[in-house]
Every structure is written in structure tokens, then in C-alpha cells.
Amino acid sequence: MDKTYQPEQIETRWYERWEADNRFAPSGEGEPFSIMIPPPNVTGSLHMGHAFQDTIMDTLTRWRRMQGRNTLWQVGTDHAGIATQMLVERKVAAEEGKNRHDLGREAFTDKIWEWKQESGGEITRQLRRMGASVDWSRERFTMDDGFYRAVQEVFVRLHEEELIYRGKRLVNWDPTLHTAISDLEVENRDQQGSFWHFRYPLADGVTTDDGQDHLVVATTRPETLLGDSAVAVNPEDARYASLVGKFVELPLVGRRIPVVADEHADMEKGSGCVKITPAHDFNDYEVGKRCGLPLINVFTQDAAVREHAEAFDLQGRPLLDVDPSLPAAYAGLGRFEARERIVADMEAAGLLEQVEIVSNTLPYGDRSGDVIEPLLTDQWFVAVEELAGPAIAAVENGDIEFVPKNYENMYFAWMRDLQDWCISRQLWWGHRIPAWYDDEGNVYVARSEAEAREKHGLPAELALTQDEDVLDTWFSSGLWTFGTLGWPEQTPELATFHPTSVLVTGFDIIFFWVARMIMMTLKFTGEVPFQQVYVHGLVRDGQGQKMSKSKGNVLDPIDLIDGIALETLVEKRTSSLMQPQKAKAIAKATRAEFPKGIEPHGTDALRFTFLSQATTGRDIKFDMGRLDGYRNFCNKLWNASRYVLMNAEGEDCGADEGSEVELSLADRWIVSRLQQTQAQVTQAMEEFRFDHASQALYDFVWNEYCDWYLELSKPVLWDEGASAAAKRATRRTLVRVLEAILRLAHPMMPFISEEIWQRVAPLAGTLSADGGSIMNQPWPLADESLVDERATRDIEWLKGVIVAVRNIRAEMNIAPGKPLEALLTKGGPEDAERLAANRLFLSKLAKLERVEWLDDPAQAPLSATQLVGEMEVLVPMADLIDKDAELARLAKEIDKQEKLIGGIEKKLDNESFVAKAPEAVVEKERAKLADFEAARRLLVEQREKIEAL
């Protein structure tokens, strides 16, 4: 093995080898285990969230595979409608100076396919760098042919059951992207805004009870005034009761609109009158429905004022009895410009009563960043009510379990208040809606145009045109778990791997994706999509900030793996910023945080860091310190392995079961502790507590195997006195425990474990004849019969004595390497036996040239002392003592013991404690008290001796 651990040397090599050997495919044997990757955007690149999520999925997958499960990790990518279309649109604009309309639909979508070909490999290459053991032979894309079929099938069937319908409805319209978006794609942002109070003159000479000839309405959106259908007052509001059924004259427009009574009007707010614009406000739309008001649309798809309004009834049919005329002055103005002009004109007309500054919330498109406009358009919807019931029930009855459980509440809350899902998007990139129109506007839904004609008996000469819209990306990704397995065909894969075992996902897409998958999958397969949902948090930077390009705090997982020079990192973070003026601050912060850039850490260290930080479902602050620490851990494992190999290669390691072995205490102890570690790691994995799993492994490897067992093996291997059987036993234990450690580590750290295992396994006699891979080895099982409590206690004693001597060295300022004499005294016969049995270990590890049992404590020379249980460890030191320093140290120690004693005495003096606490607890306190008192006695005796000098 190389002297230093160099991850870059081994990681790519092993991945290629595994892939070439087809080790990621399901074995076809054993209980199935399957995970569907949340498909990343096909043209995207790997960010920290992916890296985190992929690590968890891969750890689960490798672990279950080693357990002998028939394991499938299904991979694929998502076409990501809006995101991808925007990206290519920008690219075309930059390179050719054209927009998509210049190219036309076909040429533009060809460009996207080209771009997918070109860049689609990036994310999958990065997935490979993470070590993801996905079955590449089954890679899918949400717009591949099979998925088209599944999507069409689902659409047609839902339509046949009238669970998909088309209608003119108010939707969230993105005026920049020219498409409808779902509620979930709207981001509400708080701002300061103006709140204008307008006078609407009463028509026909009517006046209010207090003699006013107008009503006052207030709005944050004056431009929608053009589309007002009514003014509403609360039915309970006595002030305006006489006006209900009367009319106001809509200023600037001149249209007569009624005063209606509706509970939406809040008597407490403003004047109690509210303008109603059913075509431009969701609440008003509901009022319109209740009061039978016309929908008057005054905006174009660019959110500019129309020349003439369009009026519809609630069924979306044109209304001819509404005067569509609008003031010519506003035609063509954008909504914000129109707002200014309307406010100015109202003021000029003396109809502006006051302007308040208020804080309000505005809806923004999460992709375009534009203000979303509620707009009346023809769209397709899924009626979700019928689908939601079973989806709620599946979680309620435990068919689907969320981990952690509290996300179930979030799911229920959302599912119980579900609006119909607008699934049509006015985009070009996506699944085209399988609906055709004749020139009279009749719509035919079918799997193909041919099927539409056949189904509806349409003559060949009747011209049909397909719906221009595409489906929401989440419509197709909702079919992910069964679509990838071949549905609508009843494939063997579907039978074997569905429902999938666990979905690993972020809480941010529970609504977008998880909920819709559950609804769609239950509807079409009658099965839940997955049995468990492991929900993880967001990966934030070290300060807890969300990572974002604009903040300049993004870390690229690949840079953490390979390292990156400071200048390159600064360049990466400051290039192509939306706000270039931030570049300087970002560069400064980056230089301060990473003065030397980022060193290479390797994939295994990165994975281990994610796992160690993966605590139950909350956001993680990515900690560079831990990344360094776990890189060091890899290095530690590497070097420990070198030690083992140096001592075992070419030697008799007892692989032959018949050979004679003489197990030492250390051997029995480490094997025992290994069993417990195996049990701990397994349990942690079952509970999705990857932090506990990684911690248990780390502790065992570093603090027990390396710090103690390796040290304890040295005297046996290097000392002349040990028998051949003892040496063989130690080599066998060294090798076998290491081999098991590697298997235990493999799901978390696949590369280093494989690299070392290839060397160690032959010595342990576990490498199969075909060359094998650790990937396909059995997961280590704890063997209860190898747990040896006696050995653990003996080793604890041994460690206690060694630490006691080290403590004495530190306290007395004795060089660590200086050979010392030690005496053990007091204690019981067991202590004397332990000394006799462990003289070799003791003298080597504590650097003692002599260690003896002293029967009569009174014979002890002046010594530095430490207590191990009842027993005292003495290092004679008459010539080494600094009287004053020692007395000061003793005083401090005695004080500490007295505080502990005081605390316990107080407890034991408390009668109700003794009376009410369980006997075991009281006993434990008494035992502690005895220990502390013994320690104090020793210290006091010591003080007396020193004082007597």
C-alpha cells in the first residue's frame, strides 16, 4: 500500500471497475429492496443537496445489498419543463440573438434535445463520482418513449373518469414566461406598498345613509379597477343595507356596476366596501361565483391593458351584454404603468381620498422572478378530491410511514385543503397534452390522433390540431415509481420492486412531488409508491445560510472531493452574477474563509461527513472542520491497515480453521467489542440514524481498534516470548477484525473500504475465487456468543492502569518515554491476578521497566499515586517531587472529590430520595460515594506524606 492515503488514486478506478463488472444490477435473489432516485434535472449539475441525498441513498442501497437483498436503485433524470426551457432560451439568445418564437416550436425543442445530449451527462458523471451504486442499465428519462406512454395512459384514463377537465379558470399566470404555474411555484414575498382609497360615485342620484354621493373602496391594485364587476358590502352592515342592489358608476370606465352583499366584505376594514374584480383576484373570483357576477378580463397575456375587455360568465362563455369598452388611454400599457396613470387620473378627477403605506405580500414566480398575475385562461385541471382520500388514508393507516414522523402532519394539513391541480403549462418543453380540437373547438382526448378519430368516429378529412400546451413536470414525475418499472405493462420489475422500499427526499418537495406520487400511484397501481419516506433537511453553509449563487456561498461537492485553488474558487463564485456589484464582497468573504482554497478530501470523507451530520430531518450546517476530521479518519484507517498488512502479509494468519491459536485477552476483547459495534451500526441504519452509525464506526476504529488493540498487538507480535500460536492468533484477529470493519464501513465509505479489503480479505480467507468485491460480501452480523464481558472488564482494568501511569507522567512532568517502575497495591486478589496475566502488555504500553504487586501498602515508598477501582497505582518518585506544586495539585484534587462527595451525601441524606427512588438508584449512589471517598482518602494520605517531607 502507498504510504499516504490518496483518494483520487482509488475512487475513479473502483467505480469504473464496479460498473464494468455490472455490480449495481439487482441480484435477482432475496427479498427485494428498491429506491427510486428523485430524478435530478437532466441539464443540471450536482449540488450539495444532491450529494447529501445520494450519499444516504447509496449507503442504504449498499447496506441492503450486502444484507443479501435483491436491490435496485433506480436512476433517471427529469426533463424539468420550465427550468430547462428557460436555460436553453437564454443560451439561444446569447449565442444566436434569437428568442424561441424566432425559431419556432419544432426547431426550439430540437435545440433542447441537442442541449440534453450535450449536457445531460454532467449530472450522471457527478453521480458516479459520489459512488452511487445505481443500476445504469435501467436509466430512465421522464420524456423517454416509455414515459410518454405512461403519461398519456394516465391522462386519458383520468379524463375518461372525469378526473381531468378543461376550463376557463383563474390561474397563477407568469407574464414573463407566458404560462400558468401552480400555487406551489409561487413564492410570497413581503413588501411595502401603497394602499389607495378611491371614491366610486353612486349612480342614479342615490346617496348613502349619511348623505355621501359615493362609496370609498381601497385597493393595492388600482389597475384592476378597469375590470371591476361590483362593489361588495357585508350583508350585516347596516350602514350600506339600503344600497345593496343599487349601482355605482365605475370611474374612468363609466360602466354601471352593482353593489352586492357578500361576507367577503369585512365591516372592520376601511370603509367596509370592497371592489370586486372576479377576473383578477382569487377572493373576488369566489365572490363572483356567489353573486353571479361577470368575469371581466382587462389584461393581455403580457399583463398589459387590453384595448377592449373580455367578459365571461362563470362557465367561461362569452357574455355579450357587458360593455367591453375600456378607456383608450390605457390600452397597451403594462400593469404597473397603467397603475400610475390610473392613480394620477383618479386624483385629477378628485376621486383619490387618501394613500396609505402598508406592508403586503406579493406573489412572485419562483422561476421568472416576475410578479404573478391572476389571469383568466383556458387550462386543464386534475380534480384531486377523489385522489386525495386514499392518499391520506395510506399515511393514516401506516402503509406509508414518514421518517421523522412529524412531517406527516405537514402532509395531512396540505392534503386536507387541496385545490384542483392546474396541470397545463404554456411551454414547449414537456409532455404535450393528448387532446385534439376540430375547428369548432370540440375536444377529443385520446392516446393518439388516430385513436381520437377512431374513438369518436371522426372522418379522415376533418382537420384536427393537437393542444399546444404541455403538462406540468410534476405530472410525469408523479408516475416515477411505477413508470420507471414499465407501467402500463405488467412487467416483472413492477411485480418485484413495487411498491418501493423507501423514498429519500427533501421536505421542500413533499407537496410538489411526494403527495402527488402517492395520489397517482394509488390510483393507477392500487399500491403505495413507497413504504417509507425519509425526509432530510436542507444543506446550508457553515453559518446556516442557504447556499445560493447570489450570496456567493455555494460549495460544489466535487470541489470538496478534488480540492480547488483559491483563485479558481473566487472566480467560480463571482462570475456571471446577477448582481455583479456583489463580486467584491463575495471574493473577500471567500478569501477569508478559505485562505488556501480547499484541499482535496475524497468522496469517502465527504460522504462520511454528510452521514455524521444526518440527524433527524432538520437542516444541516455543513462543517468544513468535520470534513477535515473525517478525511483524517480515512487516513487513520489507511495507516492502521498498512500496519496490519506489514505484520500479516506473508505470515501465518490462521486462515486455516484447523491451526492452533492462542487468543490473548486483547484478542477476545476486540472481537467482543466488534460484535457490539456491528449490532450498533446495524440498528442505527435501520433507524435511519446515520449519525449514530458513523459515530459508532468511528469510535470503534479509532478509539478501540487503533488506540488500543493495535498497540496491544505489538508486544505479542514483536516480543520474543510469545508463542507461535499466540502470534498466529493475534495476526488472525488483526486481519479478521479489520476485514469486518471494512465491510461495516463499506456502505458509508465505499472506495477506501474496497481498496483495503482487496488486500486484507485474502489474509482473512474471505475473498472469493472470482476476485470478488466487498460490495457483494455479507453484512457483518453480531455474534452474541463472542461477546465477552469478562474480557471487557479486564481490558478496562488494563487501560485504567496504563492511563494512571500516563497521568502520573503528565502530572509529574516525566518524559513519556522514560522507563519507570510501578507498584500496584490494595485492591483484591483479582487485581493481583490481572497483573500477573498482563505484565507484558502493561510494561510495554505504560513504558514500565518493572511492575510489581505490593502486598502491604504500608511498605510503599513515597510515590505518585492514582486509583484504579479499589487498587492503587504507585510510581516511586522521591527524587522527582516538587513539594509545593504537588501540594497545590493535591489540594485541588481533594477539593474536587469533596464536592462530589457533598453532592451525593446531600442526596442520601434526603429521606424521600432514599424512600422513593428505586433501590438500584440508591445503591448506585452509595457505590459512587464509596469510590469518591476512597479517592479522597488516597489523596489525603498522599498529602500527609508530602507534607512530612
Add this chain to the structure above:
RNA sequence: AGGACCAUAGCUCAGUUGGUUAGAGCGCCACGUUGACAUCGUGGAGGUCGGCGGUUCAAAUCCGCCUGGUCCUACCA
């Protein structure tokens, strides 16, 4: 407005059904290159577990209130 989650060492975090001398890693201090490893070893300093109150023999842990933070849902005509 409603809800969720969080607050433990300078930093990032563990702490299972209440009983521990409250732990780990990083950082810090001192000493140390003995034949796996200075990406290391040995020893050490550092916390009244956000605040107040309650339940209990016993609270970091359970309950209530408060403060601070993160986030979600809804509303703001």
C-alpha cells in the same frame, strides 16, 4: 394569524423510556517524531444544557409561559 422545528463547550453536533462526575469532532493549551499514522500520539483547560415557573425523591430530558432563530401554511379588498 395558525403551525412545525430548533436553542447543550469558542464552532458543528450527539445525549434512547427522567437517575451520566453532561459527551464527540474541530479549535485552544502543554508535552512528544519509540519501528501504521504529525492527516499523528499523550495529557489538559473549557458548559449554572436560552430565561422564568411547575411536576417529581430526582429535569438537559416531562408540562406551561417568555425570549431568540429557522421554516411552512394562510391572510392582508
